[in-house]
Amino acid sequence: MEVVILKDAREVGRAxxxxFAALLRRKPDAVLGLATGSSPLPVYDELARLHVEEGLDFSQASGFALDEYVGLPADHPEAYGSVIRRDFASRVNIGPASVHTPDGTAADLEGACAAYEEAIAAAGGVDLQILGIGTDGHIGFNEPGSSLASRTRIKTLTEQTRRDNAxxxxxxxEVPHHVVTQGVGTIMEARHVVLVATGAGKADAIHGLVEGPVTAMCVGSVLQFHPHTTVLIDEAAASSLKHAEYYRHVYDNKPRWQDH
Structure with a gap:
């Protein structure tokens, strides 16, 4: 796990x-894992800028969203399919049919979950997954207590998450009680995970993720087992890390030959 401490949300987004840009230039048909919420917004802003100003090409890429609310109509402005289109897909040249979200309106939700897993596998798996982290340490909507081997499934949101999303x-x-979310095991199969977090409100979750024990009570801590995770955080989100100076030293002295 690489921990990179940056000045602010804008620097985190750029990093x-x-x-993403390096991956797309190397592999134009990359499969991207897409997250919603506040944390990825600076990332999508910078990707849109790179597309408009530098010609970053998404035309051959595809994307899979992490999760979707159960019961919200697909055209609801806060349905995650709508959010992904608004915040990301409509701002670059990725094909609308190439961006997939779980089906939270399906009559057979369990079948829809299995179909989503199959679609990710058929695409060759996710090359690069962007993640945020909840104040309680959840990734995707895998709330505390989630199985660390779980697959795409229906989850009940905690009241804390519902308050955060209100x-x-x-x-x-108006916040739904249930979601369809990629499981922890699903997320762990992405070849590269980039987790972004900003603000003091995420400091405890980042401490648990990076320096705490691996536990289902802080689901994000499972990323300690992932072979290629990059944690990009601002100073406020890093404020509870005991070894912050070491992480800065490692990054400042990173060899040129070392991959992202």
Whole structure:
């Protein structure tokens, strides 16, 4: 796990987008794992800028969203399919049919979960997965207590997550109680994971992710077992790390030959 501490959210976004850009230039038909929420927004802003100003090409790429609310109509502005289109897909030249989200309106939700797993596998697996982290350490919507071997499935949101997400709705009463989410085991199969977090509110979760024990009570800590995870955080999100100076030293002295 590489931990990179940067000045602010803008620098975090630029760094994460740089990893995406390097992948797309090397592998134009890359499979991208897409997250929603506040944390990835600076990443998508920078990717849009790179597309417009530097011609970064997404035309051969495809994408898979991490999760979707259960029961929200597909055209609801806070359905994650809508959010991905608004925040990312509509701003670059990725084909609309190449961006996939779990089906939270399916009559057979379990069947839809299995089909989503099959679609990811048929695409060759995710090359690069962008992640945020919840204040309780969840990744995707794998809440505390989730199986670390889980696959795409239906999950019930904690009240903390519903409160955190209420800012996107008129009230907490509008936030669904259930989601379809990629499982922890699914996420762990991505070839490269880039997790971004900013702000003091994420400091405890980042400490648990990076320096805590691997536990289902902080699901993100499982990334300690991932062979290629990059954690990009700002100073505030790094404020609870005991070994922050060491992480800075490692990054400042990173050999040129070492991969991202």
């Amino acid at each position: 994460a987008a740089g990893v 800012r996107f709705f008129s009230s907490i009463d």
